[in-house]
Amino acid sequence: MERIKAIGIDAGSTAIKVVGINEKGNIVFYKVEPTSFQMKPQLEKIIEELPKDVPIGATGYGGDLIGNATITASEIRCHSKGAHLFLKGPGTVIDIGGQDSKVIVIDQEGEVIDFTMNDKCAAGTGRFLETTAWRLKTPVEEMARFAEKADREVQVSSVCAVFAESEVISMVAKGEPMEAVIKGLHRALAKRVASLAQSLNIIPPILLSGGVAQNPVIKSMLEEELKEKIIVPPYPQLMGALGAAIISMESKTKVTNR
Ligand code: ADP
Secondary structure, three states: OOOOOEEEEEEOOOEEEEEEEOOOOOEEEEEEEEOOOOHHHHHHHHHHOOOOOOOEEEEOOOHHHOOOOOEEOOHHHHHHHHHHHHHOOOEEEEEEOOOOEEEEEEOOOOOEEEEEEEOOOOOOOHHHHHHHHHHOOOOHHHHHHHHHHOOOOOOOOOOOHHHHHHHHHHHHHOOOOHHHHHHHHHHHHHHHHHHHHOOOOOOOOEEEEOHHHHOHHHHHHHHHHHOOOEEOOOOHHHHHHHHHHHHHHHHHHHHHHO
C-alpha cells in the first residue's frame, strides 16, 4: 500500500468513515463501517489497526471520542475542505447523512461563507428512506432501483419520517405500485433537502456528499428541484473524513515548518 501521510476519521451517527491520504491528498485507503451503540470501543479498535506516527484528523458526531487525534475539527469545516478539492473554487456543498443534512456555501479558497443544518428531524436525511426500506425488507441501496422502474410518482404528503413510513405502507397495501410510491418517497426527501438549500443564497456548482449521495435518484431529483447540475464526487460518503485528513496534514506541516 502507498505510504499514508495523514488519516481522517469521520465518526458519524450512522457510519464511521476512515481515510488515509498520500502527500498529494489522494485517498489511498478507506473504510466505512456502521456505527455501533458502543462507539468509543469501536473507535479504539479502528485506531489500533491504523498506522502509527501519522497525524489523525477527527470529525463527526463522535469526533471528540478520538482521544489521540492530532486535531479535531467541525463537520462543516471538514466537509468544506474535502469538497473544495473537487469544486476547486467557490460553490455549494449539500451533504445528506444518516441523521442530518447540511448545506454549506464556500468561497474561492474553500472557506465557509454560510451554512445551514437540519439535525432535528429525520425527514430530509438518509433515515427517511431507511425506515421505509426496513419495513419493505429492501436494502436501502436498492431503493433507487425501484424508483427508477416507476412510470409515475405517488405523492407522499407526510413531512415527518415516521408518518411517511406509515403512509407508504398503507398506500402499498391499498394497491399503489411499490415503485411509484418509492419514487414519491424519494421526491419528498429531495424537496425537503432542496428547501433547506433554498434557505441560503447558494452558488453553483453544487456538490452532493454523504451516504445518500450514492443514490442516483436523489441526485437527479435535486437537480430538478434546484434547476442546477449537481456533481457527485467519487466516494461521496468520505468527504468529511477526507477533509479531516487534509486539515491534520496541513496542521502537521505548519507545526513542522514553525
Ligand atoms: P453520517 O455521517 O450521519 O453517519 P453518512 O454520510 O455516512 O451519515 O450516510 C449514512 C446514510 O447514507 C445512511 O442513512 C444510509 O442509509 C445512507 N446510504 C448509504 N448508502 C446508500 C445508498 N447507496 N443509497 C441510499 N442511501 C445510502
